[in-house]
Amino acid sequence: MASTTAGAAAATTPSSSKGALKWARRNKTIVGGSLILLTLVVIAILAPWLAGDPLQFEPTNRLKRPSETFWFGTDQFGRDVYSRVIYGTRISLIIGLCVAVLATAIGLVVGVLCGFYKTVDTILMRVMDGMMAIPAILLAIALITLMKASLLIVIVAITIPEIPRVARLVRSVVLSVRGRPYIEAAISSGTRNGRIMVRHILPNTVAPLIVQATYVCASAILTEAGLSFLGAGTPPEIPSWGNIISLGRTFFQISPWIIFFPGLCLAITVLAINLVGDGLRDTLDPRISRRM
Amino acid sequence: MSSAEVVLRVKDLKKHFPVHRGVLSRVVAHVQAVDGVSFEIRRGETLCLVGESGCGKSTVARSITRLEEPTAGTIELNGVDITALNSEALRAQRREMQMVFQDPYSSLNPRLSAGDIVGEPLTNFDLAQGAELEQRIAKLFEHVGLRPEAVNKYPHEFSGGQRQRLGIARALAVNPSLIIADEPVSALDVSVQAQVLNLLIDLQEEFNLAYLFVSHDLAVVEHIGHRVAVMYLGRIVELADNADLFGTPLHPYTEALLAAAPVLEVDGPRERIILQGDVPSPMNPPSGCRFHTRCPYVLPECKRTDPPLLEVAPGHHVACLRRPVGDSGAPLSIA
Numbered sequence: 001m002a003s004t005t006a007g008a009a010a011a012t013t014p015s016s017s018k019g020a021l022k023w024a025r026r027n028k029t030i031v032g033g034s035l036i037l038l039t040l041v042v043i044a045i046l047a048p049w050l051a052g053d054p055l056q057f058e059p060t061n062r063l064k065r066p067s068e069t070f071w072f073g074t075d076q077f078g079r080d081v082y083s084r085v086i087y088g089t090r091i092s093l094i095i096g097l098c099v100a101v102l103a104t105a106i107g108l109v110v111g112v113l114c115g116f117y118k119t120v121d122t123i124l125m126r127v128m129d130g131m132m133a134i135p136a137i138l139l140a141i142a143l144i145t146l147m148k149a150s151l152l153i154v155i156v157a158i159t160i161p162e163i164p165r166v167a168r169l170v171r172s173v174v175l176s177v178r179g180r181p182y183i184e185a186a187i188s189s190g191t192r193n194g195r196i197m198v199r200h201i202l203p204n205t206v207a208p209l210i211v212q213a214t215y216v217c218a219s220a221i222l223t224e225a226g227l228s229f230l231g232a233g234t235p236p237e238i239p240s241w242g243n244i245i246s247l248g249r250t251f252f253q254i255s256p257w258i259i260f261f262p263g264l265c266l267a268i269t270v271l272a273i274n275l276v277g278d279g280l281r282d283t284l285d286p287r288i289s290r291r292m
Numbered sequence: 293m294s295s296a297e298v299v300l301r302v303k304d305l306k307k308h309f310p311v312h313r314g315v316l317s318r319v320v321a322h323v324q325a326v327d328g329v330s331f332e333i334r335r336g337e338t339l340c341l342v343g344e345s346g347c348g349k350s351t352v353a354r355s356i357t358r359l360e361e362p363t364a365g366t367i368e369l370n371g372v373d374i375t376a377l378n379s380e381a382l383r384a385q386r387r388e389m390q391m392v393f394q395d396p397y398s399s400l401n402p403r404l405s406a407g408d409i410v411g412e413p414l415t416n417f418d419l420a421q422g423a424e425l426e427q428r429i430a431k432l433f434e435h436v437g438l439r440p441e442a443v444n445k446y447p448h449e450f451s452g453g454q455r456q457r458l459g460i461a462r463a464l465a466v467n468p469s470l471i472i473a474d475e476p477v478s479a480l481d482v483s484v485q486a487q488v489l490n491l492l493i494d495l496q497e498e499f500n501l502a503y504l505f506v507s508h509d510l511a512v513v514e515h516i517g518h519r520v521a522v523m524y525l526g527r528i529v530e531l532a533d534n535a536d537l538f539g540t541p542l543h544p545y546t547e548a549l550l551a552a553a554p555v556l557e558v559d560g561p562r563e564r565i566i567l568q569g570d571v572p573s574p575m576n577p578p579s580g581c582r583f584h585t586r587c588p589y590v591l592p593e594c595k596r597t598d599p600p601l602l603e604v605a606p607g608h609h610v611a612c613l614r615r616p617v618g619d620s621g622a623p624l625s626i627a
Contacts, residue, residue, distance in 0.1 A: 181399040188357045189413040189462060190386040203403050 027283060033275030040269060044089040051083035054239045063255045073257040075248060084239040085261050091151070091240035092221045092269060098155045099220035100213045103162035108209065110163065111170025112197055115178060125171070128164035136161035136223060141232045149235045154227065158220050169212050173205045207284035214277030218270045225266055241266045296334040298368075299470050299502040300356070300389075305329045305365035307348070307355045311575065321575050325351040327526040328365075330601070335469065336496065338503040340513040340534075342549070343523035346571065349506045352523070353474045356504065357391050358382060370469060387417050390463035394475040396455035400447040406433075406458055407443030413465040432461040435498075436491060453484035457491065464495065472504045477512060489516050510553040514538055519607075522546045525582045526574055528601055531609040542610040544587050581613065589614055 024031045043050060058078035066073040072081035110128070114121040131139070140157035147153045177183065178201065186196050227233035228242025229249075236243055241262035248258030306329075308322040326348040333339045341349040355362040358374065366373050374385050390413070393399035400409055411429045414420045420428050430440035436457040447455060456476060463471050473492070477485040493516060496503060507513050513520055513534075520537045522530040522545065530543040541547045548565040567586045572578050578585050584594040593613055601611040 181393050181395055182401040184359050185391065185393055185399045185459070185462070186401070186412065188359060188386060188389075188391040190383050190416040190466070191412060192383065192416070195416070199404075200401055 027279050029275045030279030030283070033272040033277075033279065036268060036272035037276065040089055040093060040272070043086060044093050047086050047090060051086035052080055054079065054083040054087040055237065056080070056083075063251060063258075065255070066257050072261040073255060075244070075255075075258050076251055081244065081258055081261055084244050085241065085265055087239045088241040088244060088262060089265065089269075091234055091238060092224065092266070094151070095155055095158065095224045096217040096221040096269075096273070099159045099162060100217035102155070102159045103166050103216050103220075104209055104213045106159070107163045107166025108170050108202075108205065110167040111205075112174055112201065114167065115171040115174025116193070116197060116201070121171070124167075128167050131161060132164045134161070137226055137230075140223065140227055141230065144227070144232045149232070151234060151238065154224060154234055158223050158227075162216050162220065166209070166212055166216065169208055170205050173208060174201055177201050177204045211277055211281040211284060214273050214280065218273040218277070221266070221270060221273070296336060298332050299335050299370060300333040300504065301366075301368040302332070302352075302356065303330050303366045303368075305352065305355060305367065306363045307351050307360055308363045324526050324574050324577060326355060326362075327574075327577070329523070329526070329528050330365075331521055331528065331531060333470065333502045333504055335502055336500045338496065338505055338516055338518045340505045340507060340517035340520045341523060342507055342510065342513050342520060344508065344549075344571065346574070347523045348526040348574070349508075349523050350474055353391075353472050353504060353506045357386075357389060357472055359391075383416075387413075387466045388468050389470045389472065390466065390468040392456070392459050392463050392471060392473040392476045395479050396452055396459055397447075397479070399459055400455060402447050404446075405443065406438075406445050406447065406450070409447070409458060410443075410461045410465055413462060417466055419466060428465070432465055435464065435495065436461040437487075451484075452480050453488060456480060456484075456488050460488070460491065460495070464499070467499070468501070470502045470504065472506075474506045475508070476505075478507065478509060485512065492516065510538075510550065522549065525571065525577055527582060527611065528609075529583065529611050531601065533607050536605070536608050542604060542608065542615050543583075543612050544589055544614075545583050548588075581611075 056079060058074070061070070061074050061078040062076055064070050064074040064078075070080050070082065072085060075081055075084070110124055114124050114128075136158075139161050140154075143157040143160070144153055183196060183200055186200050191200075224233055224240065225242035225245065228240050229246040231243075231246060233242050234240045236247075244262040245259045245266075248255070248262075252259060305326055306324075307326040308324050310319040311321040311323060312318065313320040329348075329352055331339060341352060343349050351360060354360045356367050358367075362375055365375065367375050369385055369388055372385060374382060377385060404412075407426070407429050410432050411420075411425055414425055414428060426443075429443055433440045433442060438454060438457050438461070442450070442454075447458070450458065456479075459476070476492070477488050480488060489512060492503065495501060503516075505513070505516055517534045519531065519533050521528045522537070522543065524545050530537065530541065530546045532542075537546065538550065541550055544565070548567050551564045551566075565588055567588075569586050572582070572585055578595075579598075580596045581587070581594045581599050584590050587594065591613060597613060599611045599613045601609045602615075603609050604615050
C-alpha cells in the first residue's frame with residue numbers, strides 16, 4: 001500500500017519532460033479528458049471574443065440552418081445558436097465546478113464528524129438518508145420554485161442532493177481509518193481530536209474525494225441541463241445548454257440543430273470529466289480499477 | 293525497590309463487552325474480558341502480564357490507557373484516579389502514561405515522516421517548537437539507537453525493529469513515568485526482539501521508567517520482568533516476583549504454562565502438565581474457580597468457591613484453594 005501511494009505520487013509529479021511524456025502515454029484518459037476540459041475552460045473565458053451577443057434577437061433570421069454566418073444555425077427568435085452555446089459553456093462549467101467544490105467541502109465536514117462522533121453520526125446520517133430518499137431533481141425543482149430563479153439558487157439546489165453521497169463516502173473512509181492502530185497511538189500520545197481528524201484521518205480521504213468530485217461535477221452539469229430543460233433551471237436571460245435545448249425542443253423536427261449542438265457539447269463535457277475521474281481513480285486507487 | 297513510589301495502582305478493574313444480538317441489537321450477554329484485576333507498579337519496575345490468547349491481558353492494557361472504557365474499578369496514575377476524568381483532563385494525564393503497540397507496521401501513520409511521528413507527543417503538550425523540537429527529536433532518535441538523519445524518512449523505509457524503535461521513541465518523547473507495552477516484540481524476529489528488549493531495559497535504567505509489559509512469551513517475560521502476573525479468563529491467578537514465579541510456581545495454571553514453554557531438556561524429559569480441553573467462554577465463565585474445568589488437581593470445593601488472590605508468601609500472591617497459608621506462614625504443598 002505504502003509503495004503504491006509512493007509510486008502514484010512519483011507518477012503524478014514527473015521530474016523530467018521525458019518522465020512526463022511516459023506518464024502521459026500511460027494515462028491517456030486523464031490527458032485526453034483534461035485537454036478537452038482545458039479547451040472548454042478557454043472557450044468559456046474567451047466567450048466575448050469568440051462569439052457575438054447570445055441574446056440579440058434577429059427576427060429576420062429565424063430558424064436558419066447552420067451556415068457560414070450562423071455556424072450552428074439560429075433559433076426561433078433568430079438568436080445565434082453558436083453564440084448561445086459558447087456562452088452556455090460558462091454556465092455549465094461554473095455550475096459543475098461550484099457544485100463539486102461546495103458538495104465536497106460540506107460533505108467532507110459532515111462525513112468526518114459522522115465518522116468520528118457516534119452521536120453526531122446517528123443524527124446527521126439519518127438526515128442524509130432522508131435527503132437521499134428524495135430524487136435530486138425533484139428536490140432541486142422544489143427549492144427553485146420556493147425561491148426566485150438565479151444562478152446561486154440553482155447551484156445551491158443542485159449541491160444539496162449531492163452532499164449525502166460525498167458524506168457517505170467520507171464517513172466510510174473515516175470509519176475504516178479510525179480503527180487503525182496509528183489512530184489509537186495518536187490518541188494515547190495525547191493528540192487532540194481536531195488534530196487527529198486533520199492530520200491522521202483527512203489525508204486518507206483525499207484520493208477518493210477527488211474522484212468523487214469529478215463525478216459530482218459531471219452529474220451537476222447534467223442536473224442543471226435537466227432543470228433548465230424542465231424550465232426550472234437558470235433564468236432564460238442566461239443562456240445555458242439546458243435552456244437552449246428546452247427552447248429548441250418544440251422545433252426539433254424542422255430545425256434539429258438548435259438542440260443538437262448544445263446536446264453535443266453537454267455530452268462531450270460530461271464525457272471529458274468522467275474520463276478524468278476514471279483516470280484519477282485508476283492512478284490514485286489502483287485496487288478499485290483492478291476489481292472492476 | 294518495594295519502598296519506591298507507586299506509579300500505577302489498578303483496583304478491581306473490570307471490562308465487560310456487551311454482546312448484541314437480533315434486529316434491535318439487544319444486549320443478550322456480556323463478555324467478561326477482564327473481571328476484577330488489581331495490581332500495582334512502582335517506579336523503575338516492570339510488571340509483566342502473561343496468559344494465553346483471549347485471557348484479557350491486552351484489554352487490561354487498553355483499559356488502563358482508556359482506549360477501552362473500563363466497566364468498573366479504579367486506575368490511579370501517580371495518585372490520580374483517571375477513570376473519572378473527562379477527556380481533556382485525561383489528555384493531560386496521558387503525558388505520564390505512554391503506550392508502545394504490538395504491530396510496528398500499522399501503529400505508525402504511513403503518511404507522516406519519522407520525525408513528525410516522534411515529535412507529535414511533544415507538540416501535543418506544547419513542550420517544544422521549531423529548532424528546539426528538532427533538537428529533541430534528534431536526541432530521542434539517538435536514545436533509541438536510530439540515526440538522527442533518519443527523521444525525514446517515512447515508516448515504510450524502516451525495518452520492523454527500527455519501526456518499533458520509532459514507536460518507543462514516540463512513547464519516550466514526553467518523559468512519561470509509565471510505559472504500557474502491549475506485546476511490543478511479538479511481531480519481530482527473534483534476533484531483533486532481543487535488541488528491542490535490551491533497549492527497553494536500558495531506557496528503564498536511564499529514565500527510571502515503570503513498565504506494564506503484556507506478553508504471551510515466557511522467555512521474553514523472564515528476560516525483562518521484575519514481577520509477573522499470570523492471567524486466566526480475565527483474572528490474575530498468580531502474581532509474584534520473577535524468580536519466585538519461574539522457580540516455584542504455585543498455581544496449577546502457571547505450572548502448566550511454564551511446562552508448555554519450550555526449554556532445553558538437559559537432565560532428561562521434564563514432568564509436564566498438559567491441560568485438557570479448551571478455555572471456557574468468557575461470556576459464561578465457570579462457577580467457583582475459573583480454572584476448575586481444566587485443573588489437574590481439582591477438588592469438589594473448587595466448583596463452588598471462587599478463590600481470592602491471597603499473599604501466601606512475601607510478595608507471592610496466588611488464587612487457588614489448594615494453596616492456603618499454613619501455620620508456619622508457608623504455603624501448603626499440592627496433593
